[in-house]
Amino acid sequence: MKKYTHAWLSFMAIKRLEQSYISQSNQKYSSSLIEWFKNHNDDVIQGAWYPDAIIKDMSTSHIYKFTPSNIGNNYYGCLPTSYNIYREGKNSALYNTYFKLDSGNLPYRCEAIAHSIIDNLKMKESEDKGSPICPTNNHIANLFFMLSHYIADAHVPFHCDSRKFSSGVDIHAKVEGIWEDYVKDHYLIDQNNKDRFEYDGIYPKFDSSQQISYNNTILPWIDLEIQNRNFYITWGSGNDNVLEFMQDICHYSYLCSHLFIPTHYDHLSVTNANWDQLQNNISFDDLSKYILIDAIDSIARVWLRVWRKYQQWL
Numbered sequence: 001m002k003k004y005t006h007a008w009l010s011f012m013a014i015k016r017l018e019q020s021y022i023s024q025s026n027q028k029y030s031s032s033l034i035e036w037f038k039n040h041n042d043d044v045i046q047g048a049w050y051p052d053a054i055i056k057d058m059s060t061s062h063i064y065k066f067t068p069s070n071i072g073n074n075y076y077g078c079l080p081t082s083y084n085i086y087r088e089g090k091n092s093a094l095y096n097t098y099f100k101l102d103s104g105n106l107p108y109r110c111e112a113i114a115h116s117i118i119d120n121l122k123m124k125e126s127e128d129k130g131s132p133i134c135p136t137n138n139h140i141a142n143l144f145f146m147l148s149h150y151i152a153d154a155h156v157p158f159h160c161d162s163r164k165f166s167s168g169v170d171i172h173a174k175v176e177g178i179w180e181d182y183v184k185d186h187y188l189i190d191q192n193n194k195d196r197f198e199y200d201g202i203y204p205k206f207d208s209s210q211q212i213s214y215n216n217t218i219l220p221w222i223d224l225e226i227q228n229r230n231f232y233i234t235w236g237s238g239n240d241n242v243l244e245f246m247q248d249i250c251h252y253s254y255l256c257s258h259l260f261i262p263t264h265y266d267h268l269s270v271t272n273a274n275w276d277q278l279q280n281n282i283s284f285d286d287l288s289k290y291i292l293i294d295a296i297d298s299i300a301r302v303w304l305r306v307w308r309k310y311q312q313w314l
């Protein structure tokens with residue numbers, strides 16, 4: 001995904017926590033997390049783009065790529081039942097067939113940053129003000145935004161499929177470019193500082209002159225889902241932590257890749273003319289909707305659980 005898409009997803013994750021029904025026992029954690037973000041949301045664009053701009057671990061930690069196989073693993077695991085990529089993935093002909101991991105460590109990266117956030121929050125709580133090892137809230141917020149980046153990337157099918165869709169006509173960049181335009185065309189970016197949105201409250205400000213264009217995109221559907229879709233805090237049956245949850249996200253992302261670009265196609269047979277009509281089992285619009293709302297949900301879930309773990313330690 002690209003720069004503004006990543007930042008927008010981070011904001012939408014907070015909106016999801018604010019607008020969806022969270023069970024009574026988790027409400028206090030959600031409320032305090034939202035409140036904390038309201039005071040530390042200035043550097044979302046920079047933070048959510050840090051992995052691409054500064055860290056540059058794209059070929060390892062932004063991916064977890066699989067290929068169909070005769071041996072290996074055929075356990076795909078379970079995601080929360082509201083997940084679109086879970087429902088669609090289970091319809092794939094590859095579901096329950098063997099796959100092997102070719103490259104990447106994305107779920108481990110997510111687990112590591114999640115731990116690091118909790119550690120930094122504990123250090124901040126424990127250290128005296130002015131201590132040289134006391135992390136700042138802005139530093140911790142930046143880690144949250146970086147974590148958001150890696151979580152979002154896992155939902156992009158091309159990040160979990162070994163076929164080389166960044167080669168040839170680069171379908172990967174083309175698809176991510178369309179999502180980036182959704183964000184850039186409908187939300188206002190501060191013209192004096194391109195690393196900031198204009199704000200409406202704490203969220204990116206909608207460009208009302210683009211209402212008609214907006215109505216013709218998938219964005220209204222996503223907005224409704226942010227409010228209405230059930231929010232389950234579970235990692236999915238059988239999963240106990242960020243690592244296991246993110247591994248299953250990657251498994252279903254791989255299956256969705258094969259639904260969208262059928263198995264016998266590769267980067268040499270996909271062109272700019274045929275990329276979205278390859279007898280695919282899922283339309284581009286549906287794929288986009290499902291990926292983006294599931295990514296928002298995942299960021300919200302991981303953030304909330306990380307925050308809750310810290311709060312319970314307090």
Ligand SMILES: [Zn+2]
Pocket residue numbers: 001051052058062149153
């Ligand atoms: Zn990335």
